[in-house]
Amino acid sequence: MNNILVPNRRTALKMLGGGAAVLAMPAVIRPTPGWAANGVLNITTYDKFLPQEFLDKFQKDSGIQVNIRLTDDQGKQYNLLTAEGANPSTDIVTVAGHRYSQFIASKLLQPLDTGKIPNWKNLNPAYQNAAWARVDDNLWGLPILAGYEGLARNVDYVKEAPSWEIMFDPQYKGQTSYIVSDFMTIVMQYLGHDGDFVSYVDKADVAQKATNEARDFLIKHKDMVRKYYDAGSEVQQMFINEDIYLGHSWSGPAAKLIMDGHPIKLSVPKEGTFGFCYTLNVVNNAPNAENAYKLLDAVLASPEVGAAMTRQSGYSSTINGVADLLNDREKLASTLPQEELERIVFFSSVNRDMKNEMIDRATAEVKAA
Incomplete structure (x- = not known):
């Protein structure tokens, strides 16, 4: 293929x-x-x-x-x-x-x-x-x-990034950025949970526990983040200014940086993405x-x-x-x-209401912490 x-x-x-x-x-x-x-x-x-x-x-x-x-x-x-x-x-x-x-x-x-x-x-x-x-x-x-969510990095400063763990590496403190709601589901995957909530149908208590663990993990590592962002143009500008070296990014904004000649690489770490x-x-x-x-x-x-x-x-x-x-x-x-392509989990329509409710609430709690 x-x-x-x-x-x-x-x-x-x-x-x-x-x-x-x-x-x-x-x-x-x-x-x-x-x-x-x-x-x-x-x-x-x-x-x-x-x-x-x-x-x-x-x-x-x-x-x-x-x-x-x-x-x-x-x-x-x-x-x-x-x-x-x-x-x-x-x-x-x-x-x-x-x-x-x-x-x-x-x-x-x-x-x-x-x-x-x-x-x-x-x-x-x-x-x-x-x-x-x-x-x-x-x-x-x-x-x-x-489209997909990936790990974007400035290859002048970050040579390899096989795992999402690098987003929490102390040497990059204050040099990372992400969309909280989107990155939280990836952190759930990183921690061994189901970030798309498909397996949590009729298991609200299990889903809430997994969501809370990801929320608490992000709060614990909040000092790693230079800025939470919402629009792709924001993460693009931070990479251009070298305010950040690492970031969670949708593929479109990262691809535009690469097309414009910036030293950015987008990849799917071993824990996968959506x-x-x-x-x-x-x-x-x-x-x-x-x-x-x-x-x-x-x-x-x-x-x-x-x-x-x-x-x-x-x-x-x-x-x-x-x-x-x-x-x-x-x-x-x-x-x-090919091996990175196979790590992408395409969003399912199953259990969307539970997912949206829990992720939205946890996102607000991370931002308020």
């Missing part, structure tokens, strides 16, 4: 539900140039996820008019589909894997029929039947873009479901599509062969050795 590309932006994980305003049918579906000899296809997705050149070619080749509605929030997609009920105005939505349960429980998506996607074989095997993508014994979407994946999902009762499958197949037809998606979105493509199309600097910023 080829190495996989995994840049990302932390802000994309802040998927808050939209208000009542998003329930109205917005006038933001914009057609791509072309004609509708073979019907239409309405897609709700994020900016820069589907390259315009790809859409233009698909439309020309298929005769299907593609209409794009841009979104910036998982909650907005959910609210719109819920409001429309059995008569959806969109055929494809873009759902993150760890939000599957919400959409599936509300019967907003239809199970994916991979038999209608001849190019399914071109999807990286790591995603073809991934555990996080299978719910109720069905697959629910085509994985297109992924990642997530965006998928294209066919809506339940989609009026143009057959056209939706034609587009899904076209996405997988060529690694050039995946490379374009990676370059313009800042995320990793899930399509085989993309790495071969990148230049040396892009590869340095965006690839992982």
